[in-house]
Amino acid sequence: MTVLEKIGSPPTRLGGTALYDWDYLVQEDRAHRLIYTDPAIFEAEMTHIFGGTWTYLAHESEIPHDNDFITRRMGLRPLIIVRDGAGRIRALYNRCTHRGTTLCRWDKGNSKSFQCPYHGWNFLNTGKLRGVPWPEGYAEDMRDPKYNIAQLPRVESYRGFIFGTLNMAALPLTEHLGPIAKIIDEWLDRNPGGKVVVCEANRFRFKGNWKLAYDNSCDGYHVAYSHRSLLETENRFAGENAKGMAYYRNSPDTQPMYMRYTGHGNHFKDKRPNLEKRPGGLWALESAHPGMEHYEADFIKRYGERAFALLDLAGSEPVNINVFPNFSLLGNHIQVFEPVGVAETNAVWYGTMVVDADGTLGDAVTDINALRMRTQEGFPNFGEVDDIANFEQIQRGLMAPEDEWVYMNRGLGVPGRARNNDDGSITAPATDEAFMREHFKEWKRLMKTHPDLAIQREP
Numbered sequence: 001m002t003v004l005e006k007i008g009s010p011p012t013r014l015g016g017t018a019l020y021d022w023d024y025l026v027q028e029d030r031a032h033r034l035i036y037t038d039p040a041i042f043e044a045e046m047t048h049i050f051g052g053t054w055t056y057l058a059h060e061s062e063i064p065h066d067n068d069f070i071t072r073r074m075g076l077r078p079l080i081i082v083r084d085g086a087g088r089i090r091a092l093y094n095r096c097t098h099r100g101t102t103l104c105r106w107d108k109g110n111s112k113s114f115q116c117p118y119h120g121w122n123f124l125n126t127g128k129l130r131g132v133p134w135p136e137g138y139a140e141d142m143r144d145p146k147y148n149i150a151q152l153p154r155v156e157s158y159r160g161f162i163f164g165t166l167n168m169a170a171l172p173l174t175e176h177l178g179p180i181a182k183i184i185d186e187w188l189d190r191n192p193g194g195k196v197v198v199c200e201a202n203r204f205r206f207k208g209n210w211k212l213a214y215d216n217s218c219d220g221y222h223v224a225y226s227h228r229s230l231l232e233t234e235n236r237f238a239g240e241n242a243k244g245m246a247y248y249r250n251s252p253d254t255q256p257m258y259m260r261y262t263g264h265g266n267h268f269k270d271k272r273p274n275l276e277k278r279p280g281g282l283w284a285l286e287s288a289h290p291g292m293e294h295y296e297a298d299f300i301k302r303y304g305e306r307a308f309a310l311l312d313l314a315g316s317e318p319v320n321i322n323v324f325p326n327f328s329l330l331g332n333h334i335q336v337f338e339p340v341g342v343a344e345t346n347a348v349w350y351g352t353m354v355v356d357a358d359g360t361l362g363d364a365v366t367d368i369n370a371l372r373m374r375t376q377e378g379f380p381n382f383g384e385v386d387d388i389a390n391f392e393q394i395q396r397g398l399m400a401p402e403d404e405w406v407y408m409n410r411g412l413g414v415p416g417r418a419r420n421n422d423d424g425s426i427t428a429p430a431t432d433e434a435f436m437r438e439h440f441k442e443w444k445r446l447m448k449t450h451p452d453l454a455i456q457r458e459p
Protein backbone atom coordinates (compact mmCIF):
# COMPACT_ATOMS: atom_id res chain seq x y z
CA MET A 1 0.00 0.00 0.00
CA THR A 2 1.18 3.48 -0.80
CA VAL A 3 0.02 6.43 1.24
CA LEU A 4 -0.49 9.30 -1.18
CA GLU A 5 -1.60 12.74 -0.11
CA LYS A 6 -3.01 14.99 -2.80
CA ILE A 7 -1.79 18.53 -2.59
CA GLY A 8 -4.33 21.40 -2.77
CA SER A 9 -4.76 23.85 -5.63
CA PRO A 10 -1.68 25.56 -6.96
CA PRO A 11 -1.31 29.26 -6.12
CA THR A 12 -4.05 31.26 -7.79
CA ARG A 13 -5.63 34.64 -7.21
CA LEU A 14 -8.79 34.86 -5.09
CA GLY A 15 -11.85 33.44 -6.76
CA GLY A 16 -9.86 30.96 -8.80
CA THR A 17 -8.75 33.45 -11.46
CA ALA A 18 -5.30 32.87 -12.89
CA LEU A 19 -2.37 34.65 -11.32
CA TYR A 20 -1.58 36.35 -14.63
CA ASP A 21 -2.54 36.21 -18.26
CA TRP A 22 0.28 33.90 -19.30
CA ASP A 23 -0.44 34.41 -23.01
CA TYR A 24 0.18 38.10 -22.54
CA LEU A 25 3.37 37.64 -20.51
CA VAL A 26 4.91 35.14 -22.93
CA GLN A 27 4.26 35.86 -26.59
CA GLU A 28 5.75 34.22 -29.62
CA ASP A 29 8.58 36.71 -30.05
CA ARG A 30 8.97 38.27 -26.60
CA ALA A 31 8.61 37.70 -22.86
CA HIS A 32 7.60 40.16 -20.17
CA ARG A 33 10.14 41.24 -17.53
CA LEU A 34 7.75 40.15 -14.74
CA ILE A 35 8.43 36.47 -15.38
CA TYR A 36 12.00 37.10 -14.20
CA THR A 37 11.27 39.58 -11.40
CA ASP A 38 7.89 38.87 -9.81
CA PRO A 39 8.06 36.94 -6.50
CA ALA A 40 4.49 35.62 -6.97
CA ILE A 41 5.40 34.09 -10.35
CA PHE A 42 8.54 32.61 -8.82
CA GLU A 43 6.43 31.06 -6.06
CA ALA A 44 4.04 29.56 -8.61
CA GLU A 45 7.01 28.15 -10.58
CA MET A 46 8.16 26.29 -7.47
CA THR A 47 5.07 24.06 -7.77
CA HIS A 48 4.10 24.29 -11.45
CA ILE A 49 7.62 23.78 -12.83
CA PHE A 50 9.79 22.42 -9.98
CA GLY A 51 7.45 19.67 -8.84
CA GLY A 52 5.09 19.92 -11.84
CA THR A 53 7.57 18.40 -14.29
CA TRP A 54 10.58 16.06 -14.00
CA THR A 55 13.44 17.80 -12.19
CA TYR A 56 17.00 16.47 -12.11
CA LEU A 57 18.01 15.49 -8.58
CA ALA A 58 21.32 13.61 -8.54
CA HIS A 59 23.38 10.91 -10.23
CA GLU A 60 23.30 7.29 -9.09
CA SER A 61 27.10 7.24 -8.75
CA GLU A 62 26.77 9.78 -5.91
CA ILE A 63 24.95 7.16 -3.83
CA PRO A 64 26.51 3.90 -5.05
CA HIS A 65 25.94 1.76 -1.91
CA ASP A 66 22.92 0.85 0.16
CA ASN A 67 22.21 3.50 2.82
CA ASP A 68 24.22 6.18 0.96
CA PHE A 69 22.55 9.57 0.87
CA ILE A 70 23.11 13.04 -0.54
CA THR A 71 21.20 16.22 0.23
CA ARG A 72 19.74 18.19 -2.68
CA ARG A 73 16.78 20.42 -3.48
CA MET A 74 13.83 20.34 -5.85
CA GLY A 75 12.99 24.01 -6.28
CA LEU A 76 12.94 25.23 -2.69
CA ARG A 77 12.17 21.81 -1.15
CA PRO A 78 15.14 20.42 0.76
CA LEU A 79 15.53 16.72 -0.06
CA ILE A 80 17.58 13.73 1.04
CA ILE A 81 18.26 11.48 -1.96
CA VAL A 82 18.87 8.08 -0.40
CA ARG A 83 19.44 4.50 -1.50
CA ASP A 84 17.65 2.57 1.23
CA GLY A 85 18.72 -0.77 2.68
CA ALA A 86 16.86 -2.61 -0.09
CA GLY A 87 18.65 -0.58 -2.79
CA ARG A 88 15.62 1.54 -3.67
CA ILE A 89 16.32 5.20 -4.47
CA ARG A 90 14.02 7.58 -2.62
CA ALA A 91 13.76 11.35 -2.40
CA LEU A 92 12.76 12.16 1.19
CA TYR A 93 11.81 15.65 2.27
CA ASN A 94 14.64 16.85 4.50
CA ARG A 95 12.10 18.01 7.02
CA CYS A 96 11.13 16.55 10.38
CA THR A 97 7.42 15.77 10.64
CA HIS A 98 7.35 17.05 14.25
CA ARG A 99 7.98 20.75 13.77
CA GLY A 100 9.68 20.96 10.41
CA THR A 101 13.38 21.08 11.31
CA THR A 102 15.90 20.11 8.66
CA LEU A 103 16.67 16.54 9.59
CA CYS A 104 19.99 15.97 7.91
CA ARG A 105 22.60 18.71 7.91
CA TRP A 106 25.29 16.77 6.06
CA ASP A 107 25.95 17.07 2.31
CA LYS A 108 26.34 13.31 1.99
CA GLY A 109 27.06 10.16 3.94
CA ASN A 110 25.89 6.66 4.75
CA SER A 111 23.20 6.08 7.35
CA LYS A 112 20.33 3.71 8.03
CA SER A 113 18.46 6.40 9.94
CA PHE A 114 18.20 10.14 10.48
CA GLN A 115 17.78 11.65 13.93
CA CYS A 116 16.25 15.10 14.21
CA PRO A 117 18.63 17.45 16.04
CA TYR A 118 15.76 19.35 17.73
CA HIS A 119 13.84 16.81 19.89
CA GLY A 120 15.43 13.59 18.72
CA TRP A 121 12.72 11.93 16.63
CA ASN A 122 14.40 9.15 14.74
CA PHE A 123 13.48 8.04 11.21
CA LEU A 124 14.57 5.04 9.12
CA ASN A 125 15.99 5.92 5.70
CA THR A 126 12.76 4.58 4.17
CA GLY A 127 11.10 7.61 5.76
CA LYS A 128 9.33 5.64 8.47
CA LEU A 129 9.31 7.08 12.01
CA ARG A 130 11.28 4.65 14.12
CA GLY A 131 10.80 6.19 17.54
CA VAL A 132 10.39 9.37 19.59
CA PRO A 133 11.91 10.18 23.00
CA TRP A 134 9.59 9.43 25.95
CA PRO A 135 6.61 8.23 23.88
CA GLU A 136 4.39 7.94 26.97
CA GLY A 137 3.87 11.71 26.66
CA TYR A 138 1.76 11.14 23.53
CA ALA A 139 -1.88 10.05 23.73
CA GLU A 140 -1.85 9.28 19.98
CA ASP A 141 -0.47 6.22 18.28
CA MET A 142 2.86 7.45 16.92
CA ARG A 143 2.80 4.67 14.29
CA ASP A 144 0.28 6.75 12.33
CA PRO A 145 1.76 7.14 8.79
CA LYS A 146 1.24 10.89 8.99
CA TYR A 147 4.41 11.02 11.11
CA ASN A 148 6.52 9.32 8.44
CA ILE A 149 8.69 11.61 6.31
CA ALA A 150 7.09 12.97 3.15
CA GLN A 151 8.73 11.79 -0.06
CA LEU A 152 8.43 12.32 -3.80
CA PRO A 153 5.85 9.87 -5.17
CA ARG A 154 7.82 9.46 -8.40
CA VAL A 155 11.59 9.03 -8.67
CA GLU A 156 12.99 7.53 -11.90
CA SER A 157 16.47 7.22 -13.40
CA TYR A 158 17.61 7.42 -16.97
CA ARG A 159 21.02 5.72 -17.34
CA GLY A 160 22.14 6.91 -13.92
CA PHE A 161 20.56 10.38 -13.96
CA ILE A 162 17.93 10.56 -11.21
CA PHE A 163 14.87 12.72 -11.76
CA GLY A 164 11.83 13.31 -9.54
CA THR A 165 8.38 14.84 -9.79
CA LEU A 166 5.31 15.38 -7.61
CA ASN A 167 3.06 15.30 -10.66
CA MET A 168 1.04 12.07 -10.90
CA ALA A 169 -0.03 13.05 -14.45
CA ALA A 170 3.53 13.47 -15.77
CA LEU A 171 4.60 11.02 -18.50
CA PRO A 172 7.05 8.25 -17.51
CA LEU A 173 10.56 9.76 -17.51
CA THR A 174 11.77 8.00 -20.68
CA GLU A 175 8.73 9.20 -22.64
CA HIS A 176 9.16 12.67 -21.20
CA LEU A 177 12.78 12.78 -22.36
CA GLY A 178 11.77 11.51 -25.80
CA PRO A 179 14.31 12.24 -28.56
CA ILE A 180 16.79 13.95 -26.19
CA ALA A 181 17.42 10.51 -24.60
CA LYS A 182 19.25 9.46 -27.78
CA ILE A 183 21.60 12.45 -27.46
CA ILE A 184 22.21 11.60 -23.79
CA ASP A 185 22.98 8.04 -24.94
CA GLU A 186 25.55 9.37 -27.42
CA TRP A 187 27.15 11.53 -24.71
CA LEU A 188 27.51 8.44 -22.49
CA ASP A 189 28.32 5.86 -25.15
CA ARG A 190 31.43 7.59 -26.40
CA ASN A 191 32.97 6.18 -23.18
CA PRO A 192 33.76 2.45 -23.16
CA GLY A 193 30.99 0.81 -21.17
CA GLY A 194 28.77 3.90 -21.52
CA LYS A 195 29.14 5.15 -17.96
CA VAL A 196 30.37 8.15 -16.01
CA VAL A 197 30.93 8.72 -12.32
CA VAL A 198 30.14 12.14 -10.88
CA CYS A 199 32.90 13.99 -8.99
CA GLU A 200 32.87 17.14 -6.93
CA ALA A 201 31.70 20.41 -8.40
CA ASN A 202 32.52 24.02 -9.18
CA ARG A 203 29.79 25.95 -7.42
CA PHE A 204 28.60 29.38 -8.55
CA ARG A 205 25.80 31.55 -7.22
CA PHE A 206 24.48 34.52 -9.15
CA LYS A 207 22.02 37.30 -8.40
CA GLY A 208 19.53 36.58 -11.15
CA ASN A 209 16.50 34.48 -12.02
CA TRP A 210 17.04 30.76 -12.78
CA LYS A 211 15.52 31.08 -16.28
CA LEU A 212 18.34 33.40 -17.36
CA ALA A 213 20.65 30.38 -17.13
CA TYR A 214 18.28 28.07 -19.02
CA ASP A 215 17.74 30.77 -21.69
CA ASN A 216 21.51 30.74 -22.18
CA SER A 217 21.91 26.96 -22.28
CA CYS A 218 21.44 26.64 -26.06
CA ASP A 219 22.40 30.19 -27.03
CA GLY A 220 24.94 30.25 -29.85
CA TYR A 221 24.44 33.95 -30.48
CA HIS A 222 26.40 35.30 -27.52
CA VAL A 223 29.57 33.22 -27.69
CA ALA A 224 31.81 35.39 -29.88
CA TYR A 225 30.93 38.48 -27.81
CA SER A 226 30.41 37.29 -24.23
CA HIS A 227 33.32 34.85 -24.29
CA ARG A 228 35.73 36.89 -26.38
CA SER A 229 38.48 36.88 -23.79
CA LEU A 230 38.22 33.09 -23.43
CA LEU A 231 38.31 32.57 -27.20
CA GLU A 232 41.37 34.79 -27.44
CA THR A 233 43.10 33.07 -24.53
CA GLU A 234 42.39 29.61 -25.95
CA ASN A 235 43.68 30.57 -29.37
CA ARG A 236 46.66 32.77 -28.55
CA PHE A 237 49.15 29.99 -29.27
CA ALA A 238 46.96 27.82 -31.47
CA GLY A 239 48.11 28.96 -34.94
CA GLU A 240 45.98 27.34 -37.61
CA ASN A 241 44.52 24.78 -35.23
CA ALA A 242 41.61 26.74 -33.85
CA LYS A 243 40.81 25.62 -30.32
CA GLY A 244 37.81 25.53 -28.06
CA MET A 245 34.86 27.46 -29.39
CA ALA A 246 36.82 29.15 -32.18
CA TYR A 247 34.22 28.05 -34.74
CA TYR A 248 31.98 30.80 -33.34
CA ARG A 249 34.38 33.53 -34.40
CA ASN A 250 33.28 34.19 -37.96
CA SER A 251 29.61 33.97 -38.89
CA PRO A 252 28.71 30.90 -36.80
CA ASP A 253 25.55 30.15 -38.81
CA THR A 254 27.67 29.09 -41.77
CA GLN A 255 29.55 26.49 -39.66
CA PRO A 256 28.46 22.83 -39.54
CA MET A 257 26.64 23.06 -36.21
CA TYR A 258 23.00 23.52 -35.27
CA MET A 259 20.46 23.60 -32.44
CA ARG A 260 17.52 21.23 -32.14
CA TYR A 261 14.41 21.47 -29.99
CA THR A 262 13.11 18.02 -29.07
CA GLY A 263 9.97 18.77 -27.01
CA HIS A 264 8.96 19.22 -23.34
CA GLY A 265 11.36 22.18 -23.02
CA ASN A 266 14.41 20.06 -23.95
CA HIS A 267 16.98 20.99 -26.58
CA PHE A 268 20.58 20.55 -27.60
CA LYS A 269 23.23 22.47 -29.45
CA ASP A 270 25.38 20.19 -31.52
CA LYS A 271 28.86 21.40 -32.37
CA ARG A 272 30.15 17.86 -33.04
CA PRO A 273 29.88 18.26 -36.84
CA ASN A 274 32.81 20.71 -36.52
CA LEU A 275 35.07 17.86 -35.39
CA GLU A 276 37.51 16.07 -37.62
CA LYS A 277 36.43 12.43 -37.62
CA ARG A 278 39.70 10.77 -36.62
CA PRO A 279 41.26 9.59 -33.36
CA GLY A 280 42.48 12.78 -31.70
CA GLY A 281 39.95 14.95 -33.56
CA LEU A 282 38.33 16.02 -30.29
CA TRP A 283 41.61 16.32 -28.43
CA ALA A 284 42.96 18.63 -31.17
CA LEU A 285 40.26 21.14 -30.25
CA GLU A 286 40.90 21.04 -26.50
CA SER A 287 42.25 24.38 -25.32
CA ALA A 288 45.48 24.58 -23.33
CA HIS A 289 45.41 23.59 -19.70
CA PRO A 290 48.19 22.88 -17.20
CA GLY A 291 50.09 19.63 -17.73
CA MET A 292 48.46 18.90 -21.06
CA GLU A 293 51.64 18.62 -23.17
CA HIS A 294 53.27 16.41 -20.57
CA TYR A 295 50.32 14.00 -20.53
CA GLU A 296 50.04 13.98 -24.31
CA ALA A 297 53.73 13.07 -24.76
CA ASP A 298 53.42 10.43 -22.06
CA PHE A 299 50.30 8.91 -23.66
CA ILE A 300 52.05 8.67 -27.04
CA LYS A 301 55.06 6.99 -25.42
CA ARG A 302 52.98 4.49 -23.48
CA TYR A 303 50.07 3.72 -25.76
CA GLY A 304 51.45 4.34 -29.25
CA GLU A 305 48.67 4.33 -31.83
CA ARG A 306 45.94 4.14 -29.21
CA ALA A 307 47.07 7.38 -27.57
CA PHE A 308 44.83 9.79 -29.47
CA ALA A 309 41.66 7.74 -29.09
CA LEU A 310 42.39 7.66 -25.34
CA LEU A 311 43.08 11.41 -25.25
CA ASP A 312 39.69 11.98 -26.92
CA LEU A 313 38.09 10.49 -23.79
CA ALA A 314 39.57 13.40 -21.83
CA GLY A 315 38.37 15.99 -24.36
CA SER A 316 35.32 18.16 -23.82
CA GLU A 317 32.46 16.83 -25.94
CA PRO A 318 31.18 19.77 -28.00
CA VAL A 319 27.47 19.41 -27.35
CA ASN A 320 25.11 21.12 -24.88
CA ILE A 321 22.18 18.88 -23.92
CA ASN A 322 19.49 20.66 -21.91
CA VAL A 323 16.61 19.05 -20.05
CA PHE A 324 14.08 21.59 -18.82
CA PRO A 325 14.11 23.08 -16.24
CA ASN A 326 17.43 22.51 -14.46
CA PHE A 327 19.82 20.08 -16.17
CA SER A 328 22.56 20.40 -18.81
CA LEU A 329 25.29 18.11 -20.06
CA LEU A 330 28.09 20.08 -21.66
CA GLY A 331 31.68 19.18 -22.37
CA ASN A 332 32.56 16.71 -19.60
CA HIS A 333 30.21 18.30 -17.10
CA ILE A 334 26.76 18.12 -15.64
CA GLN A 335 25.42 21.57 -14.92
CA VAL A 336 22.47 21.98 -12.56
CA PHE A 337 20.47 25.16 -11.97
CA GLU A 338 19.03 25.54 -8.47
CA PRO A 339 16.65 28.42 -7.78
CA VAL A 340 17.36 30.12 -4.46
CA GLY A 341 14.98 33.08 -4.83
CA VAL A 342 13.36 35.07 -7.63
CA ALA A 343 16.68 36.84 -8.24
CA GLU A 344 19.17 34.30 -6.92
CA THR A 345 20.32 30.99 -8.42
CA ASN A 346 23.01 28.38 -7.93
CA ALA A 347 24.78 27.09 -11.04
CA VAL A 348 26.65 23.93 -10.10
CA TRP A 349 29.13 22.23 -12.45
CA TYR A 350 29.79 18.60 -11.55
CA GLY A 351 32.89 17.04 -13.06
CA THR A 352 32.59 13.49 -14.40
CA MET A 353 35.07 10.62 -14.61
CA VAL A 354 35.06 7.76 -17.08
CA VAL A 355 35.11 4.23 -15.66
CA ASP A 356 36.77 1.20 -17.12
CA ALA A 357 33.45 -0.61 -17.24
CA ASP A 358 34.45 -3.18 -19.85
CA GLY A 359 38.17 -3.48 -19.06
CA THR A 360 39.39 -1.85 -22.28
CA LEU A 361 41.12 1.15 -20.67
CA GLY A 362 43.33 -0.49 -18.06
CA ASP A 363 45.89 1.86 -16.49
CA ALA A 364 44.99 4.67 -18.85
CA VAL A 365 41.75 5.39 -17.01
CA THR A 366 43.50 7.23 -14.16
CA ASP A 367 45.40 9.48 -16.56
CA ILE A 368 42.31 10.16 -18.65
CA ASN A 369 40.46 11.23 -15.52
CA ALA A 370 43.34 13.41 -14.33
CA LEU A 371 43.16 15.21 -17.67
CA ARG A 372 39.37 15.47 -17.49
CA MET A 373 39.72 17.29 -14.18
CA ARG A 374 41.95 19.83 -15.91
CA THR A 375 39.25 20.54 -18.49
CA GLN A 376 37.38 21.89 -15.47
CA GLU A 377 39.88 24.74 -15.63
CA GLY A 378 38.67 25.73 -19.09
CA PHE A 379 35.09 26.74 -19.71
CA PRO A 380 33.64 26.24 -16.21
CA ASN A 381 36.15 28.71 -14.81
CA PHE A 382 36.80 31.12 -17.64
CA GLY A 383 33.52 30.94 -19.56
CA GLU A 384 30.83 30.49 -16.94
CA VAL A 385 31.87 33.71 -15.21
CA ASP A 386 31.17 35.63 -18.44
CA ASP A 387 27.67 34.19 -18.57
CA ILE A 388 26.96 34.81 -14.91
CA ALA A 389 28.08 38.44 -15.24
CA ASN A 390 25.50 38.81 -18.04
CA PHE A 391 22.73 37.14 -16.01
CA GLU A 392 23.30 39.57 -13.14
CA GLN A 393 23.33 42.53 -15.52
CA ILE A 394 20.08 41.33 -17.15
CA GLN A 395 18.40 41.10 -13.75
CA ARG A 396 19.53 44.67 -13.08
CA GLY A 397 18.22 45.85 -16.45
CA LEU A 398 14.87 44.16 -15.86
CA MET A 399 14.32 46.16 -12.67
CA ALA A 400 13.32 49.12 -14.91
CA PRO A 401 9.54 48.68 -14.76
CA GLU A 402 8.45 50.72 -17.77
CA ASP A 403 10.58 49.01 -20.40
CA GLU A 404 8.76 45.72 -20.27
CA TRP A 405 9.90 43.19 -22.90
CA VAL A 406 12.82 40.97 -23.75
CA TYR A 407 13.01 39.64 -27.32
CA MET A 408 13.65 36.10 -28.48
CA ASN A 409 12.77 36.53 -32.15
CA ARG A 410 16.09 35.77 -33.81
CA GLY A 411 15.34 33.48 -36.77
CA LEU A 412 11.56 33.87 -36.44
CA GLY A 413 9.91 34.49 -39.81
CA VAL A 414 13.17 34.28 -41.80
CA PRO A 415 12.33 31.88 -44.65
CA GLY A 416 14.34 28.66 -44.79
CA ARG A 417 16.17 29.02 -41.45
CA ALA A 418 14.32 26.55 -39.23
CA ARG A 419 13.20 23.04 -40.23
CA ASN A 420 10.36 21.01 -38.74
CA ASN A 421 11.42 17.36 -38.61
CA ASP A 422 9.20 14.28 -38.90
CA ASP A 423 9.68 13.38 -35.23
CA GLY A 424 8.28 16.77 -34.19
CA SER A 425 11.69 18.27 -33.43
CA ILE A 426 12.83 21.63 -34.82
CA THR A 427 16.31 22.25 -36.25
CA ALA A 428 17.69 25.76 -36.66
CA PRO A 429 21.06 27.52 -37.07
CA ALA A 430 23.21 27.75 -33.95
CA THR A 431 22.46 31.42 -33.28
CA ASP A 432 18.66 31.19 -33.56
CA GLU A 433 16.44 31.72 -30.53
CA ALA A 434 14.00 29.00 -31.61
CA PHE A 435 15.06 26.93 -28.55
CA MET A 436 13.98 29.75 -26.21
CA ARG A 437 10.66 30.35 -27.94
CA GLU A 438 9.97 26.63 -27.67
CA HIS A 439 10.99 26.14 -24.03
CA PHE A 440 8.80 29.10 -23.14
CA LYS A 441 5.84 27.32 -24.74
CA GLU A 442 6.48 24.45 -22.33
CA TRP A 443 6.90 26.90 -19.42
CA LYS A 444 3.58 28.48 -20.30
CA ARG A 445 1.84 25.10 -20.65
CA LEU A 446 3.02 24.11 -17.17
CA MET A 447 2.07 27.46 -15.63
CA LYS A 448 -1.43 27.22 -17.14
CA THR A 449 -2.06 23.58 -16.23
CA HIS A 450 -3.47 22.60 -12.85
CA PRO A 451 -0.84 20.03 -11.82
CA ASP A 452 -1.93 16.78 -10.16
CA LEU A 453 0.58 16.95 -7.30
CA ALA A 454 0.98 14.45 -4.48
CA ILE A 455 3.42 13.44 -1.80
CA GLN A 456 3.86 9.97 -0.45
CA ARG A 457 4.58 8.46 2.99
CA GLU A 458 5.44 4.97 4.04
CA PRO A 459 2.31 3.16 5.27
Ligand code: FES
Nearest residue numbers: 096098099116119
Ligand atom coordinates in the same frame (compact mmCIF):
# COMPACT_ATOMS: atom_id res chain seq x y z
S1 FES B 1 11.35 19.15 15.21
FE1 FES B 1 12.21 17.22 14.85
S2 FES B 1 11.99 16.21 16.72
FE2 FES B 1 11.09 18.12 17.07
Ligand SMILES: [Fe+2]
Nearest residue numbers: 216226383387
Ligand atom coordinates in the same frame (compact mmCIF):
# COMPACT_ATOMS: atom_id res chain seq x y z
FE1 LIG C 1 28.03 31.29 -22.52
